[in-house]
Amino acid sequence: MIKTIAKPAEKKITGCGECRSTCQSACKTSCTVGNQSCERVTREQDLEKQK
Amino acid sequence: MIHVFSYRDKRYVYDTGSGALHECDARTADYLAGKPTELTEEELAELGALKKAGLLDAPETTARPQKSRFVKALCLHICHDCNLRCKYCFADEGAYHSAREMMSAETARAAIDFLLENSGDRKVLETDFFGGEPLMNLSVVKETVYYAKAEAKKRGKRFLFTTTTNGLLLDDDAIEFLNEEMENVVLSLDGRPEIHDAVRKTVNGKGSFDAVIGKIKKFVQLRGDKHYYVRGTFTARNLDFSKDVLFLADEGFRSLSVEPVVTDIEDLKLTEAHLPQIEREYETLCDEYVRREREGNGFNFFHFNVDLEGGPCLQKRVSACGAGNEYFSVVPNGDLYPCHQFAGDAAWRMGSVFEGITRTDIREKFANSCLFTREKCGDCFAKFICSGGCSANNYHFNGDIEKPYEMTCAMMKKRVECAMHVLAERKSREK
Numbered sequence: 449m450i451k452t453i454a455k456p457a458e459k460k461i462t463g464c465g466e467c468r469s470t471c472q473s474a475c476k477t478s479c480t481v482g483n484q485s486c487e488r489v490t491r492e493q494d495l496e497k498q499k
Numbered sequence: 500m501i502h503v504f505s506y507r508d509k510r511y512v513y514d515t516g517s518g519a520l521h522e523c524d525a526r527t528a529d530y531l532a533g534k535p536t537e538l539t540e541e542e543l544a545e546l547g548a549l550k551k552a553g554l555l556d557a558p559e560t561t562a563r564p565q566k567s568r569f570v571k572a573l574c575l576h577i578c579h580d581c582n583l584r585c586k587y588c589f590a591d592e593g594a595y596h597s598a599r600e601m602m603s604a605e606t607a608r609a610a611i612d613f614l615l616e617n618s619g620d621r622k623v624l625e626t627d628f629f630g631g632e633p634l635m636n637l638s639v640v641k642e643t644v645y646y647a648k649a650e651a652k653k654r655g656k657r658f659l660f661t662t663t664t665n666g667l668l669l670d671d672d673a674i675e676f677l678n679e680e681m682e683n684v685v686l687s688l689d690g691r692p693e694i695h696d697a698v699r700k701t702v703n704g705k706g707s708f709d710a711v712i713g714k715i716k717k718f719v720q721l722r723g724d725k726h727y728y729v730r731g732t733f734t735a736r737n738l739d740f741s742k743d744v745l746f747l748a749d750e751g752f753r754s755l756s757v758e759p760v761v762t763d764i765e766d767l768k769l770t771e772a773h774l775p776q777i778e779r780e781y782e783t784l785c786d787e788y789v790r791r792e793r794e795g796n797g798f799n800f801f802h803f804n805v806d807l808e809g810g811p812c813l814q815k816r817v818s819a820c821g822a823g824n825e826y827f828s829v830v831p832n833g834d835l836y837p838c839h840q841f842a843g844d845a846a847w848r849m850g851s852v853f854e855g856i857t858r859t860d861i862r863e864k865f866a867n868s869c870l871f872t873r874e875k876c877g878d879c880f881a882k883f884i885c886s887g888g889c890s891a892n893n894y895h896f897n898g899d900i901e902k903p904y905e906m907t908c909a910m911m912k913k914r915v916e917c918a919m920h921v922l923a924e925r926k927s928r929e930k
Contacts, residue, residue, distance in 0.1 A: 450523035450545050453923045454807040455554055463565055463814035466623050468659065469572035469826045481811050482884030483804045
């Protein structure tokens with residue numbers, strides 16, 4: 449038995465650079481990109497919700 | 500590449516090429532891990548379908564990131580002085596191995612101008628007010644924020660501000676300002692009072708817990724929905740750090756980060772001998788984290804977040820943190836360094852906000868650095884999540900920004916596995 453828990457959504461935009469600098473998030477010593485979300489997608493989803 | 504791992508009685512398979520996470524039974528896990536196991540035709544067909552869908556054994560990207568030449572973030576060392584004397588402070592208790600000094604408003608404005616002028620088409624810029632203790636120079640922080648906002652508006656850009664503080668100077672005025680202007684605030688608190696007080700001492704040598712806890716609580720209470728992290732450090736003295744994380748959660752803080760110390764101090768430093776205990780401690784914390792979340796009493800632990808569905812794009816995942824190229828630290832006299840952990844080391848001075856970047860060779864070194872220039876990362880399952888680790892840690896422990904520090908790697912891998920388990924548990928509750 450094997451079941452998929454999570455898989456990446458297709459990304460239409462890559463490398464736009466609008467996400468936060470990794471080191472600014474919380475720890476300043478061992479921050480990782482994997483803890484971040486795509487801020488552009490998050491922002492666009494927020495705008496959708498507000499409509 | 501696939502990574503098969505266990506968490507308690509669960510078996511997971513993470514496919515690095517696709518970024519997909521699967522849960523499976525023990526026989527399938529053994530088979531995928533290369534152990535002699537016979538699967539049924541039906542089980543083999545399941546695996547075949549996943550491979551066909553590109554979710555198992557998928558090829559990994561080898562595309563080098565595009566080199567950005569735009570600056571998007573600055574860490575402003577607004578004050579090289581501190582009102583605490585924490586034993587483990589990498590910043591030499593605020594002074595960065597130099598004179599205790601404040602950044603002037605003129606230098607801070609020049610830093611903002613440097614950022615704006617070098618930011619190209621970047622619309623969202625970041626500035627982190629860091630120290631020492633930045634609230635010791637709050638008037639300059641305020642002046643800088645108002646100046647940056649006004650200048651950014653003229654150019655169709657905007658700033659996200661962060662402040663890192665020990666909380667000692669959080670009065671009503673500071674709280675109101677930070678809650679109004681800061682996108683994120685990082686508040687230093689190590690956990691249980693005796694753990695905090697053993698290391699985080701006032702100038703007079705007393706523990707600082709009682710002096711800050713009320714102020715930090717008040718700040719968080721008034722913070723509303725805005726981002727913050729209560730951020731602690733664990734050392735060799737509190738390898739049972741899950742108790743500190745849970746203590747902070749029980750104090751009502753909902754956004755937490757407790758980090759391994761970076762120090763050479765003998766009785767505080769973490770060594771490989773501590774790793775088994777640290778790994779067990781992350782699992783202990785993870786068990787309780789999942790239990791609380793299940794009961795509706797969850798909190799956010801920074802390192803147990805992994806967004807496998809909407810996380811950063813591949814470009815971001817392979818291009819590391821941006822230090823020394825897109826992100827710089829500015830010390831009080833305006834000198835530029837690759838990041839706060841290089842500040843004060845003359846060999847890494849890259850120029851200043853007044854003269855610009857003069858050491859283009861250092862910038863080139865950082866701009867060329869990415870996941871694929873860190874050879875040791877090649878066979879690591881966590882590489883597209885950690886992006887090759889912290890350049891400063893690599894340099895300070897291994898003498899080369901490209902050589903990952905093994906202790907950090909081991910802790911990272913354990914935290915990523917815990918984060919994946921947290922995600923799987925969350926998904927199972929959504930059904």
